[in-house]
Amino acid sequence: MSQSAGSQSTGHDRTGIDSMGMAAATVALPAQLEAALVAAEEVVGPAGSEPITNVVVLGMGGSGVAGDVISALAAPQMRVPVTVVKGYECPAFVGPHTLAIAVSFSGNTEETLETAAAAHDARASVVAVTSGGRLAELARHWGAPLYEVDGSIPMPRAAVGAISVAPLVALERAGLLSGVAGWVGATVAQLCARQDSTGAEVDSLDEIVSAIGNGEMLPVFYGGGALGVVAAGRAKAQINENAKIPAYASAMPELCHNELAGWDLAGRLIDGSPLAVIALRHDFEHPQIRRRYDFTRRVLDGARVAVPYAELRAGGDGAMAQLFDLIYQVDVLSLRIAAAARRDPGPIPLLTELKTYLASDDI
Known part of the structure; x- marks a missing residue:
């Protein structure tokens, strides 16, 4: 089941629990990129x-x-x-x-x-x-x-x-890179196109979103190549902070040298799978990584308890556009999971408590 996160709504308006406006900030990503480029170009050095x-x-x-x-x-x-x-x-x-x-x-x-x-x-x-x-x-x-x-x-x-x-x-x-304005322009165009989509495809992830939000399942994000690995790490962190739920991320092809071996005995028949794999795909994957995804999908389908598998696919012209398209999609997904869990995606009280502890003299 291949999914794309459209954004007529991030999904967090389903509960109204968003004290810091995280959904609005997510939707504002294209404008944020444009404003950041203008501001950065005014800095000398x-x-x-x-x-x-x-x-x-x-x-x-x-x-x-x-x-x-x-x-x-x-x-x-x-x-x-x-x-x-x-x-x-x-x-x-x-x-x-x-x-x-x-x-x-x-x-x-x-x-x-x-x-x-x-x-x-x-x-x-x-x-x-x-x-x-x-x-x-x-x-x-x-x-x-x-x-x-x-x-x-x-x-x-x-x-x-x-x-x-x-x-x-x-x-x-510093003379180390060129073409940044063009990268940003292509990225903004892709994000705007993503936001103009209907959102119907991401709605088909509702069953997985609900299971994660209800504490019945945990997400595992797979990303291949440099872009996919960054997107998977972002997805894990967003679920952690927005939904306050554990999540995991692994990288292709490395996971095929270890983690893949662990899927055959995933879960108990009576319980169903405790995990769902969400693959973050893009056009810059090595051809062998694509084949590894195909093999991994067969392993998950054939496990003692079949592991739910879904994909989010990037679009856009160039690496930056596709990376930020995946980032946007997983951000939307994290907000929908937060909504299902009825968690406010903004405040992170436990991490704030840690900072206070570290700043104190407690040993």
């Missing part, structure tokens, strides 16, 4: 005196996805390697020939602040992408290029367009 031989993207959570986007879209077009850093440690290779792009929507993410400071101390060329906070203060103090993100966006995960466009423009300004 980076323009360091040393040649750039490597790039690191520093970020966590909803902001850190920018690093994944850069790795999938920009890295294959660039002559220098890209490393995504999600943690407290700055790689030892970072130095005067490094372009370090620090991404934190709030500007106060402790891991990102620590790695950005370490990169600056190592004499890297630092670029900041943020709506404010301590990161903005540091960028101004360092004289580093500051790409400001719209702070009215309700949550970092809803700012995926803004936090992804700015680093792409920064790479272009």
